[in-house]
Amino acid sequence: MKKIIYRKLLSDCLIFFCLALLGISAIIWVFQAVNFLDIIIDDGRNYNVYLSYSLLNFPKIISRVLPFALFFSFSYTFIKYEAQNELIIFWNHGESKLTVINFFFFISILIMLIQILILSFLVPKSQEIARSKLRSSDVDYFEGLIKPKKFNDTIKGLTIYSQEKNIDGEFKNIYIKKNSTDKNFQITFAKKGVFELRNNKKILVLYDGRTLNSRNNKITNFDFSKSDFGLSNMNSHLVIQQKIQEQSTYSLFYCLYNIYISEKKIRLLNCELANPTNVYKELFKRLINPLYLPLLVLISLHLIMTSKENPVYIKKKYFIFAVGFAMIIFSESSIGYITNKLINNAILISLPFIFIVIFYLYFFYRLNFNDKKI
Structure with missing residues (x-):
């Protein structure tokens, strides 16, 4: 019976999460695809190049929307279950809130790993393929x-x-x-x-x-x-040089290896020996930012800590939404504070781990030592 209950709650969260993720991403993609019409109208590329270039940008959109969709969908599902008194089923079957929290925390780690794979492999590869199509295409819509x-x-x-x-x-x-x-x-x-x-x-x-x-x-x-x-073999003003966002994660690590470890300093594309800030920022975006996803799920799990009968439930619900969105903004803006100093970067890297430990210890303390007040 417990497995069925967990499966039902998890499926509702994931289904709503997938629908929100694909729906929001599709809307953003449509608006972005309209902007990409300049590739045809102003740059003279054909429709096949336009369509391929637009579709290959979809993974990037998904990776950017995923944190918001995850927090919103999980929070909405927990609120819906509380409003329909369905969470009581867990407590009546002897399930502790800490067990539910541990379960969803584990699910959030799996989603985090998927996001790391998307940012580290799928997005750079799709961006590189999209840019290569522009490089290899002709200006033929004259x-x-x-x-x-x-x-x-x-x-x-x-x-x-x-x-x-x-x-x-x-x-x-x-x-x-x-x-x-x-x-x-x-x-x-x-x-x-x-x-x-x-x-x-x-x-x-x-x-x-x-x-x-x-x-x-x-x-x-x-x-x-x-x-x-003749208008063949002519290039447009469109930037076709490979950007750092299009390079593989392996290339970025090799850049750092070339800077700090290798004795032979080799000039690499987009790898500035004196200023590797852009490499740090790109690696931070791919490997560290996804660490905020489990934190967002922990924040949304605060909604199961208080019953809807509690007078502070409504205020707490809005407060949790505000904290979650503030954390999303903070995680995205923290990239701007990456510098060449390893100490400063180490602090930024440790922040998601610190936040996760603080939130989890709060759950653990409240549910084990302050249970009578819940």
Whole structure:
């Protein structure tokens, strides 16, 4: 009977947790996906790149939403059980509150380990794959690059302008400037321009124009009645260099090894020998921040300590919610206090352990030595 009761309470908590996690993450993903439309509209990428890049950012969203969803779902479930007098079933079957607390504390540790795996392996890998898709993709949605009466310099070294676009898709009075170096450039004027599909690639065909070439301070020009302007093998201004968030956890530890232990100082990507603060922050986010998850569950478990018949129950309920959300904010903002000093970082690393011990000792003391007052 006890196993059934525990299974029912746990399933309600986890089901609500999964629904809240996926629901909130999906809402955030939709808003973020709208922002990613710039990859197509302004940067000229195709829809496959946009869709892949958007989906690969979903694990990152889940990892950010998980602490809030965990605290909210567990707190809501405990409040619902207390409101429906279902927690009394535990106490009538001889279960102690400390046993229930230990059970959910163990579950929170399992969720913490899952969060560490997500942050340490899944999120960096998905971010790296997403960025690699941008690096390997071509700027091939060129119609979006030409906006009537607006200069567009999304592509590096290229500025495009068109006076208007008619209903047939023809661009009128096109201006194109292409810079190869600081001193060398090419300027093209054309009365009309049309995109044509050739060998599964879009080609901008210009009609009735002139091209000016400047090379080594020498200017040449020629007129044309029809000319193809190739836009392949061009890069946008989008940052495609690998960021520290996209590097594996192993690479980050190897960076620290290279700084403090290895005698041969090797230059590594995003590994600054004199200032490894960013590496510390990233490792803190992946390995230390998840330690606050068991603490959030312990905070929500305070809701089973007081009966709804107690006059202070409502005030305590709001107080616990305030403490939980404050702890979430504190855990996220503590990353900003990471420095190069190991002593300061050690203090920040020890804080979640200290908080967990304090909260658990509070439960242990109250339930074992002050039980008559509960």
